[in-house]
Amino acid sequence: MRICQLASGSKGNAIYIESDTTRVLIDAGLSARELTRRLEGIGVAAHDLDAIIVGHEHRDHCLGAGPLCRRYALPLYCLPQTFAALPSIGEVDYCTLGAGERLNVGDVAVEAFPVTHDAVAPVGFVLNVGGVRVGIATDLGVVTRLVLERLQRCQVLVLETNHDEQMLHDDPYPWHLKQRVRGTHGHLSNHQAAELVQELLWPELKAVFMAHMSETNNTEKLARESMQCVLNAQACCTPRLIAGQVGVASESFSC
Ligand SMILES: [Zn+2]
């Protein structure tokens, strides 16, 4: 399997995942043209995708979904509430995804689980890709018991490390925006993400993608330091830490 973060952050999110026979995109938050270009960059033709799966209706997760689905005749999977809220999605081949249900896209098993975020019905995902369990949660207001339970025993995690608490505090953002980011319907800080990883450590954890990093209130160095602190204090596993931001070359993990 291979997983590649094509884009990550408030300007757009897209994660490419492939098994031996199936290729899916989780979120399509850049233009169709840019996503096609980034897929080409990792040797994948957009028309070879099997599906696009969208976690919630914010622009940074769905911008290119409609155009990509139409251009390459791809099915779009998301919750019905999310589909109804997608901005100007147009005519697409829509497939229903239910929270808590498991469905197969080719040989990739996909399960969506609800998260708290300021969208109509936001979900994270757990995928089984050729026997590798991949957990994805990039817009989490707070780590609920359900989130913690669903993300257990993953070999690969894609988790948001959105902001550094001190940088957010010092930022000239209006107060209500800061509250939105750090509230229970916003995003996780580096520290909160590291605490989550601490709960999810197990000997088979191979990689942690640090996702949805703020461009103004975080740096890769700070996010890495928070994670490394947790990883250094244990001996059960040494997962690779992978960062990816909009405009930065994507990094892959294969196994
Ligand atoms: Zn969002």
Ligand SMILES: [Zn+2]
């Ligand atoms: Zn987002």
